């Protein structure tokens with residue numbers, strides 16, 4: 651069976667960065683499942699589809715012409731031949747993704763597409779429900795958390811590095827709202843799998859988080 655490591659958690663917990671480092675170290679494939687929800691939200695906004703219209707969103711989800719293409723500094727998100735990696739990383743698309751992700755048919759439309767990433771030599775996937783719903787048989791499940799305040803601080807720092815000034819209070823409010831929606835939705839809520847290793851990264855560095863997970867991966871003979 652293909653080894654699968656799932657890293658779930660809220661936005662800003664560091665799961666994307668940590669997943670990439672671990673996938674590189676193990677030479678595993680990588681799945682950024684949040685990017686899929688963002689692409690679907692982006693395509694819906696672009697096509698003027700109502701964000702509550704589950705049936706149309708389902709059809710759009712199963713028919714997306716989407717590929718993740720390796721590039722020098724990571725993976726490019728390509729929709730209909732166009733690189734939309736940057737376009738899906740704004741608050742408008744993030745908010746829309748969070749909204750549509752609460753709809754059962756939207757989740758169903760992306761499920762099979764996510765499972766197809768589990769190919770040799772292995773997969774590191776990050777998201778919200780990879781350990782609970784998408785890969786319940788994963789050999790190692792991690793739930794990476796951090797306080798909302800710390801995640802807001804990281805986000806402000808990240809934006810400032812890109813030369814964008816932003817308001818800490820506003821960012822914190824957005825994070826708390828998104829968290830609430832993701833954690834309380836009836837379908838695939840953001841909760842740790844019963845057998846997940848819970849790591850609180852609030853006062854940990856990225857290398858410390860990576861080492862904690864790699865130690866567990868070695869203990870389970872995944873590398």
Ligand code: DC
Pocket residue numbers: 661683684685687688744747748749751752776777778779780828832
């Ligand atoms: O990780 P992210 O911020 O790129 O994810 C965007 C949104 O997609 C987020 O609000 C929750 C949703 N999502 C989800 O519901 N399930 C996943 N496995 C991944 C993301």
